[in-house]
Structure formats: structure tokens, C-alpha cells
Amino acid sequence: MNMAKNIAFKQETFRDDYTYSNSAEAIRRFPFPFAEDEYMYSVNIEQHDGGAPGSVFEHAIDIDEHYVAECEDRRITLEKDPGRYIALPHMKDAQWDMVELIMDSLSTDYPDLFQLSKDGDNWHWINKPLNIDQKFVFGDESTLPMEPFEYVGRQVQGDWVVMDQRDDDLFADMGIITSQADWSLAFDAGMSFKEWHGPVPQANELGIFDRALKYLLHLQYGSPVRRLNWTMTVNPRLDTSPEEYPLWGPDNVSVTADNVGQKVHLRVELQALFRLPRSNAMAFSIRGYLASIDDLKTYPRWAKRLRRVLTNLHPDLSEYKGLDNYRQLVIDYLAPMDDGADLGLGTHPE
Amino acid sequence: MERGYWIRSKPLYDSLVWKQQATGHVVVAQGEGGIAVLKLFQQMCPREPIKLLFADEDSAARKYADIIQTLVPEGLQICESEQAVLAALREQLPDCLMGTQFYVAGSEAFIWAVMDELKVYGVQDINVEKELSGTLARSVYCVHCKTTDKNVHHSIHQCSGCGRHLFVRDHFSRRLGAYMGVMVDAEEPGNIPAAEEIYP
Numbered sequence A: 001m002n003m004a005k006n007i008a009f010k011q012e013t014f015r016d017d018y019t020y021s022n023s024a025e026a027i028r029r030f031p032f033p034f035a036e037d038e039y040m041y042s043v044n045i046e047q048h049d050g051g052a053p054g055s056v057f058e059h060a061i062d063i064d065e066h067y068v069a070e071c072e073d074r075r076i077t078l079e080k081d082p083g084r085y086i087a088l089p090h091m092k093d094a095q096w097d098m099v100e101l102i103m104d105s106l107s108t109d110y111p112d113l114f115q116l117s118k119d120g121d122n123w124h125w126i127n128k129p130l131n132i133d134q135k136f137v138f139g140d141e142s143t144l145p146m147e148p149f150e151y152v153g154r155q156v157q158g159d160w161v162v163m164d165q166r167d168d169d170l171f172a173d174m175g176i177i178t179s180q181a182d183w184s185l186a187f188d189a190g191m192s193f194k195e196w197h198g199p200v201p202q203a204n205e206l207g208i209f210d211r212a213l214k215y216l217l218h219l220q221y222g223s224p225v226r227r228l229n230w231t232m233t234v235n236p237r238l239d240t241s242p243e244e245y246p247l248w249g250p251d252n253v254s255v256t257a258d259n260v261g262q263k264v265h266l267r268v269e270l271q272a273l274f275r276l277p278r279s280n281a282m283a284f285s286i287r288g289y290l291a292s293i294d295d296l297k298t299y300p301r302w303a304k305r306l307r308r309v310l311t312n313l314h315p316d317l318s319e320y321k322g323l324d325n326y327r328q329l330v331i332d333y334l335a336p337m338d339d340g341a342d343l344g345l346g347t348h349p350e
Numbered sequence B: 001m002e003r004g005y006w007i008r009s010k011p012l013y014d015s016l017v018w019k020q021q022a023t024g025h026v027v028v029a030q031g032e033g034g035i036a037v038l039k040l041f042q043q044m045c046p047r048e049p050i051k052l053l054f055a056d057e058d059s060a061a062r063k064y065a066d067i068i069q070t071l072v073p074e075g076l077q078i079c080e081s082e083q084a085v086l087a088a089l090r091e092q093l094p095d096c097l098m099g100t101q102f103y104v105a106g107s108e109a110f111i112w113a114v115m116d117e118l119k120v121y122g123v124q125d126i127n128v129e130k131e132l133s134g135t136l137a138r139s140v141y142c143v144h145c146k147t148t149d150k151n152v153h154h155s156i157h158q159c160s161g162c163g164r165h166l167f168v169r170d171h172f173s174r175r176l177g178a179y180m181g182v183m184v185d186a187e188e189p190g191n192i193p194a195a196e197e198i199y200p
């Protein structure tokens, strides 16, 4: 059975009144990232060639119940700040590569929601959840209402950075970034792999960026890879950009013992990397999943695991991820659930 | 953060040293960068053609044009201002052959303004020798309103665009030629540490 048929898209917000919530099904498939009681950065890269049916890893690009609301949130952010989309002029081929990647994946994996027909370069795209029906000529920018990458970027969940590869390095020369964990595309655009990772503590000393870059430079078309990254966010806010820090900064000091369960969210990024065929560029998707501490607590194994990871977290990582104001509150909140039992290896909920 | 933490996008600057295996050399300098030029010409000069563009800083007490003129036999062009140096560079760049080695010295803002010109012709960052001279003043990009202020000597810095008080991070964008400034009192409005002159 195709899961797509069953997606009921939520009407919800990621700002102001924050009506975002997860269904029981969304919690069950949440990509909980901790397989052990301790967490440290590593080169945690694996093949992205399909996962268990219903899991977030099943398809190259995951669509879930938050799809429509997330696209709307992106629209609002781009309207306020068009600089969240950047494409340097030499990225034209990569723009069309992205149109192909996203339209091909979505129409293949969710045929009830997205349809694509091609007659040579004459393409016909139907996006049912967003009510879009567009005929265009592949490769001819004038047949789309905006730049090709911005056009498809507005129709997919998660942020995207597209990197140009040259001189044995990757350069962040294109992106659509509206739900980032406190980094700025407008500032980072054009940077090399080591430069944009500059602020990350500890990882360079462990040789992680050297090894990861070497590996990525040889990434092959048709063999995407993925990794998980995580942080925490107060309120289910997608746009935790440095640009809007004046808006969400005060939230960081608003957590109390009474509201911690609803306010604090674990934010997991499913990051996938795809080689692009025409441009030889590389697409990096950063697909965020948000679950409140109370959501996660429905599975005691996750509650215990999270408490232990936060307790053992390296202070530099805690500071860098911005958790210092409320990490102890989360640990204390989860303490009554932790009987100290050995959880074994693995991220599974039960 | 623990000791040993530093942000790797922060450029490191060296002393200018002539490079081997070039077909030509272009030296571009401004203000206190004059000292770097004089140091460079105390080294054994390469045989290939050398071009030198230089402008003194108008307001500076110390001027170098005269000394440079007595020491550099050919290929020297003294300009009226920093802007004139950039204009001269722009004009002459197309004549520079493949294999030219570039050397830049001056304030950080000047170094990255030169890089902006060179980038247009595909000159890579790593193929340009850079020496920071005279001042540690920074260009600061306000991540909130996108204004870039030049000649910033203090952290905390008040943004000229939006008035926010910015903490100046060591995170540096070569494209913008600026460090990132982030509102320092976002979490607790009004809680603003004293500004200190840490980029004299």
C-alpha cells in the first residue's frame, strides 16, 4: 500500500500562536538520533537508498503531514526576507538539476500527490496538495514564474544547500534556507566546506571535516548518502535564523519547570546528499523534524535515552547548540522516568 | 567554549614573500601596507616583471610613497587614494597573464576589496599573498539588517543601519569581506556589555 494516500495534511503554524503538533504516527516515525547514552560528533554517513516502509528514510525526499504548513511557513519567511534564497550566477545548470531531482522523486514516490509528465523538454507538473498545475519547458527559465530552483524549493519540505565542486572543495553557492538552526545563508553563501563549518566546536580536532569532505568529493550520481544531526529549539519554530534572533532569542530564557515538556523540542535534521548530473554540483537537504519533550516521553525508552545524552553532553556542544539556558530543566523533567535500566544499542522507540 | 576553540573562517594573514614560479608579480598596497612593501623589496627580487600599485592613507601621519619611489625601479604606480588603486587594478587586470602572482597589503577592508576585483578574473583566494598592516579594524555585517559597517574597532558595536548592539563574531565571509555581527541582548533586551576596543 502506498502510504501517501493516507497523509492528512495539517493546518498549523510554526510561529505566533504555534499550533504545530504531531500525530501519534508522526511521533512513532520520528528519526530519534541517539543509539547510545552518549553523543559526540562523528562521520555518521550511510547510504540513502531506501528504508523501512513508513519510515522517514523510505524515500529520497520524505513528505509528511506537515508538508502544506511548512511550505506556507517558507512562503511567509521568503516574503519577509527574499535573501533566504540565493543562487550565484554560475549555478544555472544546478538549478535545473534540482527541478529534476525534486519533481522526479516526488512524482515517483507519491504518485497520488504529485504527477510529472515529460514530452521531450515539455514538462507538465501537478502538485495536488499545493494546487499547482504548471506546464514549462525544461531548461527555459522564462517558462516558470521564478528561478527554477526557487520554484521547486518552495514546493518541498526542508532546507537545501547546493554546492559547486571545484579545486577539491565544495562551495555553498546556492540555497533555500528558511528553517535553519541558527546559521545564515546570506552570510555563508560562497563559502568553502571548512569555512561554513568554522563555528562548529570539537569536530575539526576529531578530523571529522577532513574525512567527510574527502568522502563527499567522490560521491556518485545515483548513490545518495545521509546523516542525522540534532539540536533543540524552544517552541516549534522553523525560522530560528540568526536574522530573526531578536524575535526568538527571548524564548530561550522562557523555559520553566512547568512548561518545559511542551516548549522544548528536539529538532532532528535528516541530511541527505545527492550528486547532480548536469552540473556535477551536490545537493544537501536538511529536513527538520520537531518533537516536543512530551511527544518523545510517550516512549519511555526515548525519554531515558534523551535524559542520559543531555546529562553526558560535552559542554562545548551544549553551548554551541544553545542549550545552556534550559538543558538542566529537561534533564530534571525526565528524571522521574529514568530507572537506570540498560537500554542497549539502537534508536528504536520501544 | 574550551580553550583551543577558534572559528576557521577567520582569515590568517602572513608576511609578504616573493613566490617562485610565476610569470609576473603584481603588488597592491595601501596605507600602512607600505611597510609590507618595503619589507618585500628587501628580499631578493624575482626576475619576472613586477607591477606595484600603491596609495598612501590621506589621514595617516606616516607616508611611504616617497621611500617606495626611491626603492622600486620600475613598474611602480603611485595612486591618489585607495579607490584609485582599485580602479587602476581593474583597468590593468585584463593584461595580466596566467601565472601572475598577486600580493596585497593594507587594512583588512582593503585586502578584501582587492580580492573582489581579482575574483572577477578567476584568481583564487589561496593564490594571493596577504599581509594585514596597520590596523585590526573590521568590517562588520549586521546579520539582522544586512548593513556592513567599516572600520569597526569595538565589540560591542552599534549597527549604523538598525541601531542594534552587535557582538562581533570571528566568523568571516570572504564574499562580503566582513565579520558577522549578532545582536548581543536578544535574549535579555537591554543587557548590553560595555564596548571594548579590541580591534585597534
Ligand code: HEM
Pocket (backbone or CB within 6 Å): A041, A042, A043, A044, A045, A161, A163, A170, A172, A181, A182, A183, A184, A188, A196, A197, A198, A199, A200, A203, A208, A212, A213, A216, A227, A229, A230, A231, A284, A317, A320, A321
Ligand atoms: C556538504 C554539505 C554540508 C553543508 C552545506 C553543511 C552545512 C552546515 C552548516 C551551515 C552548519 C552550521 C554552522 C554554523 O554554526 O554556522 C553545519 C553544522 C555542522 N555540520 Fe555540516 N554541512 C554539510 C555536511 C556535513 C557533513 C558531511 C558532516 C559530518 C560528517 C557535517 C557535520 C556538521 C556538524 C557536526 C555540525 C554541527 C552541528 C550541531 O552541533 O548542531 N556537515 N553544517
